[in-house]
Amino acid sequence: MNNDLHYLTAADPQRNAIGRFQYLSWGEFTGAVDITVASGQAWEVVFYQGQIAWIVDRTQTNRIWQRLLRAEVGYEHVGLDLLFQAANHQPWPGFEQGREVCWQYQGALSLMMLAEIKTSELTNILTIAARETIFDLLQYSQGQKLQFRSQSEIFIERPPITINTEEVIAQAEIMWQEWHTQKLGNISPNKTPVIRHPVQLYRQTTPIIYQNLVQVITGKRTLREIAIEIDEDLLLLTRSLTRYIQTGIIELIDLPDLKSPLPINKFLPERQIVRTPSPPPKPVQSKLVICIDDNPRVCESMRAIVTDAGYRFIAIQDATQALPRLLENKPDLIFLDLIMPKINGYEICGQIRRISALANTPIVILTGKDGLLDRVRSKVVGASEFTCKPITEYAILSSLDKYIGTTASKN
Incomplete structure (x- = not known):
């Protein structure tokens, strides 16, 4: 050789x-x-x-x-x-x-x-x-x-x-x-975009554009894969993301290769290729409740009440990650703390209501304040209800009953 x-x-x-x-x-x-x-x-x-x-x-x-x-x-x-x-x-x-x-x-x-x-x-x-x-x-x-x-x-x-x-x-x-x-020479189409600063991205785009970006940029697909997924020209796609890449809002990372299949059905009869069977239908899941609160004790108390009632539950303690995770999981009910670092509940509530996929999702505001001004402002930004802290099992179950029903099948 x-x-x-x-x-x-x-x-x-x-x-x-x-x-x-x-x-x-x-x-x-x-x-x-x-x-x-x-x-x-x-x-x-x-x-x-x-x-x-x-x-x-x-x-x-x-x-x-x-x-x-x-x-x-x-x-x-x-x-x-x-x-x-x-x-x-x-x-x-x-x-x-x-x-x-x-x-x-x-x-x-x-x-x-x-x-x-x-x-x-x-x-x-x-x-x-x-x-x-x-x-x-x-x-x-x-x-x-x-x-x-x-x-x-x-x-x-x-x-x-x-x-x-x-x-x-x-x-x-x-x-x-x-x-x-197009000045893209330093951007490899084999790289994978990841949204590092979702709040900044939201502020620099419209709600529709933000929603589309969050749904497409999952951190699991390369630029070339995204272009195929959304049927978009690779050059146009990459150019549209350049400003966010340059400012660090979106970061480009390397993904490992996909794992090779396991050696199943290695010895097959002549001209018989066995197709992978379709997966069985997924069981119907119980409704999902998400709580956005920076206090871990509140989240754990909420988790106990919600899961005991038969619902699925996700806690989000970092408010800057709220919008991407809400879009990813699409809950049936949201509990939202009013006072949090970096971004407050009013702002998050307003952003949620501008996203079509979440526009009708019930939002229950959680706060230690019980003033008339807070209640009015919560309604203005689109909150469905106002619940005072410390939370009680009765108040949370009442909200569950009112907005998504008390009967939930446990998986």
Whole structure:
């Protein structure tokens, strides 16, 4: 096996990432190329006679395949579990014996041969993966050293699909130029946005925009995954978040790759792929009560009363996290403390009422004050009721009975 090691940097225009790909294409190279950068990212690019057969991002392999399967095939139809079964069921015979091959690619080939995936769908997946990888290499090469190590002897016959290297290079260069022109060069689309300062975000947006952002930015999806999820252009999506990223309201983090499926149904009869069964329907849950109060004793007292009555309960002691968690959980009843650090109950109540998903949720204000002015102001900002502290079991049960009913099924 021949090994060829090269170190490339952006300062070396004659031998940059694009030039290396073109060299392999023009030389009709067949084999694998391992690419690494100092920050830890690593890829494997496999060529057949200068054309790209497949690309593996070693840091996000499962995440990328799941995203592209969802976009091109439909996640409900084919997922990682099915790929894993197919890879072990009917592997494509065209590789060197003993050669370790990306199981996601192997599974996709098997499903294509079984007509579970269309050739056009797999071609699109491989093309997008190649284009994104070249884009990422262009971005990483802006200051980092790229290491290329090539090795031949991998195929014993032509793979069913190959991607035109020159075409995906041209597409990736256009994407990178557009990205760079919009001053997004330091933002990787593989990063995951996380809302760090929800109150500031709310104050700088409209209630509708805030609600949409909180629902989309969950801290569990990369920018590329979000773009697929909401059917939005990646460039436009990222540009719309730039101001919040620059001010620290939204932070970009790295997510680990998804776990690979467990080796179930490894030995399957010929041409029988077992689809993962649909999960059983979820049992009907009891109604949810959320208490927003910075006092842990109040929260624990409330928890005991509410759960004994058969309801689910969540306590939120950090008022700045109230809106995101309310949108995430969508409670049936909210108990809200009036006096808290950083942000008071009046302001939170007003913000809740401007969010359509929570506009009609009952809100019971909790406070040690019992003045007429406080009651009037609570009504003005949209509170449903006013309950004095210290809380009593009778008062809380009365609110539960009034707004969501006293009968609750315990799960």
